[in-house]
Amino acid sequence: MTPMTKNLPHPRRNLANEIVSVLRSDIISGVINPGEALAEPVLAKRFGVSRAPVREAIIELERAGLVQFETTGRTRVRTLEEKDLAEIVETRIALESMGARLAATHWGPEHTLRVQQFIAEQEAATTDSEFSLLDIAMHEYIMKRSGNERLVVLWQYIRWQFEMALTYIHRLQINTAHDLRRFTVAGHWKVLETLAGRKPEAAAKVMAQHIIGSLEWSVTETTEHPPTAGSGPRKGHVAKMKKGSSASS
Amino acid sequence: MTPMTKNLPHPRRNLANEIVSVLRSDIISGVINPGEALAEPVLAKRFGVSRAPVREAIIELERAGLVQFETTGRTRVRTLEEKDLAEIVETRIALESMGARLAATHWGPEHTLRVQQFIAEQEAATTDSEFSLLDIAMHEYIMKRSGNERLVVLWQYIRWQFEMALTYIHRLQINTAHDLRRFTVAGHWKVLETLAGRKPEAAAKVMAQHIIGSLEWSVTETTEHPPTAGSGPRKGHVAKMKKGSSASS
DNA sequence: CGCCAAAAAAGTGTCGACACTTTGCGTCAC
DNA sequence: GTGACGCAAAGTGTCGACACTTTTTTGGCG
Missing domain, CATH: 1.20.120.530 (GntR ligand-binding domain-like)
Structure with missing residues (x-):
């Protein structure tokens, strides 16, 4: 993160966006774990900026559903059930x-x-x-x-x-x-x-x-219910999450 | 908008949210017209608060697609084609x-x-x-x-x-x-x-x-193409916007 | 009368500060 | 030892200020 508010040529302003990218990647990749707290001052220090852009970033992450606001106002990485x-x-x-x-x-x-x-x-x-x-x-x-x-x-x-x-x-x-x-x-x-x-x-x-x-x-454990390519599983509700393997679609 | 940061009992913090509600309603109802500019200081004065909550509100409205950021950073109510x-x-x-x-x-x-x-x-x-x-x-x-x-x-x-x-x-x-x-x-x-x-x-x-x-x-002008209730129009692309009447679904 | 330049105005991005709330922890009484 | 109390630490919501950029106005000159 660049120091701060000193003469940027004219590259369309951002900073919050960069923070979003980094945090999003950290959350998705599991560097930051679900349930972990995200405090503005802490992140501000980490990125070397003030709380303002960090705050915007956190709000964006909440919209994206990666992060959750508790009733107290605190922020945690969303846990997935x-x-x-x-x-x-x-x-x-x-x-x-x-x-x-x-x-x-x-x-x-x-x-x-x-x-x-x-x-x-x-x-x-x-x-x-x-x-x-x-x-x-x-x-x-x-x-x-x-x-x-x-x-x-x-x-x-x-x-x-x-x-x-x-x-x-x-x-x-x-x-x-x-x-x-x-x-x-x-x-x-x-x-x-x-x-x-x-x-x-x-x-x-x-x-x-x-x-x-x-x-x-x-x-689904593949050895139990290997869906055939031709007639894949139909019903809408997802099976129990077991020790499945790499998921893609 | 309540004055500002004086002792709220403990009603979960907001203010930006209230501003969002008001602005959203203004935009949806046409009180604020598409293409019109939304300046943070102006709105801050209107609501009697500082720029911070207003800024959050505007960001939220942008996410909602009601407002648009120009490349310059300025904000306008989104125009609909x-x-x-x-x-x-x-x-x-x-x-x-x-x-x-x-x-x-x-x-x-x-x-x-x-x-x-x-x-x-x-x-x-x-x-x-x-x-x-x-x-x-x-x-x-x-x-x-x-x-x-x-x-x-x-x-x-x-x-x-x-x-x-x-x-x-x-x-x-x-x-x-x-x-x-x-x-x-x-x-x-x-x-x-x-x-x-x-x-x-x-x-x-x-x-x-x-x-x-x-x-x-x-x-669609109803006198031209009155779709019958039984076999309503099928194709995905929407007809030309003419002087149609009240829309609902 | 129009046009360009320079100055003023308006606007955004970011910062640091303050008030208030919640959390955590240590202490002291029992 | 344990539990209540209270104080310190951490955190959020909001504010006002400043640097910089873009837009608008103004004013001078052809």
Whole structure:
């Protein structure tokens, strides 16, 4: 963080935004743990700035759902229960189904190429986190193809919460799940097929199934209920969170 | 606005929130017009507080999409183009379809009664604004029945943008649209039917059709394209905004 | 009469300070 | 030893001030 209020050339003012980025990343990656307190003076000292920008940053994080205000006014990193995971996934489905539906209506060959590239990179990914990154990047790309900025903005918020939840699942993870990756990639191909075919309703439906399918796979012990790629799990309510493996969609 | 920082008993701290409420209401109702500038010192004087809470309030309004930051850092009330209206409606559909789907899964007789009451009040409403209020209140009630807080929070943001858009449509309005009301109420009955029947997929579908149907009706000159209640307009893209009448859904 | 320059006004980003509240801890009585 | 009390520490909400930037006004000059 730059010292403070001394002559910045004219780079559009920020600072709170930078703090948001850092804290968000810390929370999502688990550097700061759920339940941990976030005090303005402490963070101000850490970043070498005054409380004002820190305060703005914390408010933003609260809007994003990564942080929680207690009734006393104190701030803690949000803790995620099973119910939260269900809510996040439901909301993701709501937004991404519509995103896919809209994207399908003005899909072009160049977009198909881009997504194919994403999938190829996913197939070549060596680590779980690399795969996750590529997965989310592809979903973001499709969301942006919807042409609906509001949808994208709302999706971003949920996306961060989802990423945070993933970290949690990862902590419980025991073994790498190559099967999950294959399942996920298969889902991506199916989604791409509906997009390239400009079939909005099918795209919405397939996207919804893809998201819930990947999640249920990842939160359910794979040896117990291995969902088949063809007829993934259907019902809306998410399974118990067990020692699942790397989740992606 | 209360004077300032003198001993509040212990009512959980606010002030920025109160300012948000006032400004939001002013923007939605058209007291403050799109494109109009919002300067922190001016508002601070108006509310008799310092810039700090005002600043927080403005940030919140920006998150809600009612206000826009220019590259220079200045703030203006957001202006709505036709494209914005389409985005808002699409997003509403995404969220409310899922809301209805979820609500249908744990719908009870008491909820049916409540919604019936809403509809009865709508049928008895005398003014357009009263009808609009009841309409939104009912949609909110259904959203909350989804049991998904995140969905509700995101919906609130879009709801305010939608209400703001309504004010603009109303300004162009020429005649009261009793037909629209009948169409809307008919839609509400259909939605209720799917909820009471606990048919999630049908609820999602009917809700989507209801929202887009009401909107297209209201933004399209009714004498030109009167959509029939049975087979309302289907396609996703919203019609040209003409001198339509009171919009609700 | 219009146009450009310079000065004034208005506005934002950040800071440090203060009042008040809540939390935590040590002390003292029992 | 344990529990109540009270004081210190930490934290939030708000304020006013200052540095800098952008916009507006003013004033001089062609």
